[in-house]
Amino acid sequence: MKNKFILSVALMITAISCSKTPNQLFELSNENLEIDNIDQAIVNLDKIVKNYPKDSLASKAQYKIASIYLNWKNDLNNGFIQLQNTAINYKNSIQGEQAQSEIDQFPEYIINKAESLRKRKMLKEAVDHLMYMTDKYPVHELTPKAQYMLGDVYMNDFRDFSTAIQEYRKVLETYSGSSQEPHALFMIGYIYANILKDNRSAEVEYKAFMEQFPNHELYPSVKFELEFLGKSIEEIPALKHITT
Structure with missing residues (x-):
């Protein structure tokens, strides 16, 4: 008897939920977001899209689902899929046009x-975004920047210098000729020289830089680094005053 009562209550709640109007569901989604109940917000918006596809709120609900995935959950994959759904299923709506514009400018x-x-120090999420960029848009003009940024995050934020070198190296191997290439090569030499204290490896990288980029703005810095490689500040005339 008790089980039948519980089942009846559950069915009643389901019926009430299903009977909510698009406006009520949309308002509920806003309330969900205010208390960070993100998944439930998506559920309520999805009910509008599936149960009321012809309603004027359907396109808004579909677009809002995309926005939640992108801006609340930092989920590029699902966010992009939901943008596509908006652009395809509601192409003549304001939301459909906006979604298509965002797809075109996604990189x-x-x-x-x-x-x-x-x-915001959300480093894992930042790395995930950059890796998505290099994976999904390998030939886009901004992808060399994304790959360089990966090296920069691992060097300056994670302080993982081995991985930083690997990521900078990918700029040289995959995006040769990009404006990021000389900077990545310089950073590899810099890490070896000033952080890992591997003077032999640093010399190799710095000499490669001087050979490949003799007219680059970083050339004087590389020449200076190479000239005083392995020496202390006291042994460098231009820096000796720092210790006095």
């Missing part, structure tokens, strides 16, 4: 979002 969005996440 720029990824870079900007990665920079924002990094500033």
Whole structure:
């Protein structure tokens, strides 16, 4: 008897939930977001899309699902899929046009979002965004920047110098000719020279830089580093005053 009562209550709650209007479901999704109940917000918006596909709120609900995945859950994969759904299923709506515009500018969005996440110290999420960029847009003009940023995050934020070198090296191997290439090569030499104290490896990288980029703005810095490689500040005339 008790089990029948519980089942009846559950069915009643389900019926009430299913009978909610699009406006009520949309308002519920806003309330869900206010208390960080993100998954339930998606559920309520999805009910509008599936149960009321012709309603004027359906396109807004579909677009809002995409926004939640991208801006709340930092889920690029599902966010992009939901943008596509918006652009395809509601192409004549304001939301459909906006979704298509965001799809067209998605690489720029990824870079900007990665920079924002990094500033907020959400480093794993920043790395995930940059890796998504290099994986999904391997030939985009911004991808060399994304790959360089990966090296920079591992060097300056994670302080994982071995991985930083690996990520910088990918710039040289995959994006030769990009504006990031000389900077990545310099950073590899810098890490070897000033952090890992591997003078032999640093010399190899710095000499490669001087040979490949004799007119680059970093050339004087590389020449200076190479000239005083392995020497202390006291042994460098230009820096000796720092210790006095």
